[in-house]
Amino acid sequence: MNIETRLAQSGSRRDPSTGAVTVPVYNSATYRHPALGQSTGYDYSRSKNPTRQALEDAVADAENGARGLAFSSGLAAIDNVLRLLKPGDKIVVTEDLYGGTYRLFQQVYAVYGIKAQYVDTSDIAAVKGALNDNAVKMIFVENPTNPMLKVADIKAISAAASAKGVLTVVDNTFLSPCLQNPLDLGADIVLHSATKYLGGHNDVVAGVLAVKDAELGEKLAFYQNAVGSVLGPNDAWLVLRGMKTLHLRVKQQEQNAFEIAEFLEHHPLVTNVNYPGLKTHTGYNILKEQAKGFGAMVSFEVADAALVPLVLERVGVFLFAESLGGVESLITFPAVQTHADIEPEVRERLGVTDRLLRISVGVENAEDLINDLAQALQGGTDG
Ligand SMILES: Cc1ncc(COP(=O)(O)O)c(C=O)c1O
Incomplete structure (x- = not known):
């Protein structure tokens, strides 16, 4: 089966x-x-x-x-x-x-x-x-x-x-x-x-x-x-x-993640997007070979660390919370949440900077999720 x-x-x-x-x-x-x-x-x-x-x-x-x-x-x-x-x-x-x-x-x-x-x-x-x-x-x-x-x-x-x-x-x-x-x-x-x-x-x-x-x-x-x-x-x-519904959720989450990663890639206030489903990602070819998909986890860097708390406050569909993989889309600030126990110099070397945000994409409507991120980033630190 x-x-x-x-x-x-x-x-x-x-x-x-x-x-x-x-x-x-x-x-x-x-x-x-x-x-x-x-x-x-x-x-x-x-x-x-x-x-x-x-x-x-x-x-x-x-x-x-x-x-x-x-x-x-x-x-x-x-x-x-x-x-x-x-x-x-x-x-x-x-x-x-x-x-x-x-x-x-x-x-x-x-x-x-x-x-x-x-x-x-x-x-x-x-x-x-x-x-x-x-x-x-x-x-x-x-x-x-x-x-x-x-x-x-x-x-x-x-x-x-x-x-x-x-x-x-x-x-x-x-x-x-x-x-x-x-x-x-x-x-x-x-x-x-x-x-x-x-x-x-x-x-x-x-x-x-x-x-x-x-x-x-x-x-x-x-x-x-x-x-x-x-x-x-x-x-x-x-x-x-x-x-019982894992395959359905993962399919929808991955589809949403693709659209969001593409949106973020073209956003002027986003300097870097990590999503292995993007052809430019260094792991794309390996994952294409060894996996059946690329998942729904995306991390990205914003241009200015001062924008991070504003994005976390402004989001209305994404929930500012630790964890991942659930039906609800979550946004996390790894440096102070999931990765706080890693020494700052190690974090910095790995790229877990004070400008990095991680999102776990859920099963909501992709357009709603993109609009949410767009309004959260809009105007940068002045918005
Ligand atoms: C990749 C990964 N492995 C293991 C864990 C630990 O799992 P748990 O929080 O269920 O103890 C986490 C938690 O975030 C995780 O992201």
């Missing part, structure tokens, strides 16, 4: 006793055993819950993986993956990435002796150079990157990593399984902040991952149960419901 069909019917045939078309929310912490030494397959909801299981299976299915796992947030999913490392191990990480992920590496795992080395993962030579260190056991690639939308060649990176016995992990949050399937490109683990496109309605915080290898999935499931950062059944149900 094609992904649209599989997504629309996520969790739909799981209750033969009633024939319920949507998976029920199993709000049960524990499960009665038929007899001593016997189990229904469910013992305690930290280990396994039928609603969470339905989501985990849907995620594995959407990403063409052997197993899926669902967590209380995207960061909890990343934390689960990092449990595979031990003190002294190194991890190669995309240098331009979500600030919370950077904080997890720098302020939590570094304390336990797991060192992150940041590289430009859009530069395959730089990646290969970093992989030459024998202490490197994992490479973590955010693709496209947040917020600069740089694009990595996942196939080339996975091949180089696997030749060195290094695990490849891809944060696929920005493109969703509808547009990019890293496991098919050779990655070992794919993960998402399900808070974003999978949930899709800005109403739930969740994280998921999928793996190609069942044995690796078992290891990660052990840590999931041992650590306990599982997703509750009500939230699992919300993510599952979101996934």
Whole structure:
């Protein structure tokens, strides 16, 4: 079946006793055993819950993986993956990435002796150079990157990593399984902040991952149960419901993003637009080859830092809020919001300047969104 069909019917045939078309929310912490030494397959909801299981299976299915796992947030999913490392191990990480992920590496795992080395993962030579260190056991690639939308060649990176016995992990949050399937490109683990496109309605915080290898999935499931950062059944149900319409939303969001990126590209007060769907973008050709689309995340620089607070105040359709991937269009100021935990000099070097704004394009009418940005930019700092 094609992904649209599989997504629309996520969790739909799981209750033969009633024939319920949507998976029920199993709000049960524990499960009665038929007899001593016997189990229904469910013992305690930290280990396994039928609603969470339905989501985990849907995620594995959407990403063409052997197993899926669902967590209380995207960061909890990343934390689960990092449990595979031990003190002294190194991890190669995309240098331009979500600030919370950077904080997890720098302020939590570094304390336990797991060192992150940041590289430009859009530069395959730089990646290969970093992989030459024998202490490197994992490479973590955010693709496209947040917020600069740089694009990595996942196939080339996975091949180089696997030749060195290094695990490849891809944060696929920005493109969703509808547009990019890293496991098919050779990655070992794919993960998402399900808070974003999978949930899709800005109403739930969740994280998921999928793996190609069942044995690796078992290891990660052990840590999931041992650590306990599982997703509750009500939230699992919300993510599952979101996934049923993922393909429709992503299509509309991407179409809107194209139109907005083109509008911004021609605006006199916009000096730079980062959207990989623009033919001038350095990652356009790679994404055209390895993905089914370019997504709906756009970042852009305005001519004057003084314009940033004015745009954020003036927008009336875009909501000034952190996060992304939902039906509502959001506008974010990365330097002080999503990327505040990255040192100013690093931010500046990566291009996360005090003139950079990031938008997550929703499913609204494109003309309304463009008119909103036009009026917010109009007159610049004098308007
Ligand atoms: C690319 C990316 N990965 C991971 C996360 C973390 O996810 P969560 O906020 O669900 O913990 C985010 C959050 O913004 C993100 O943008």
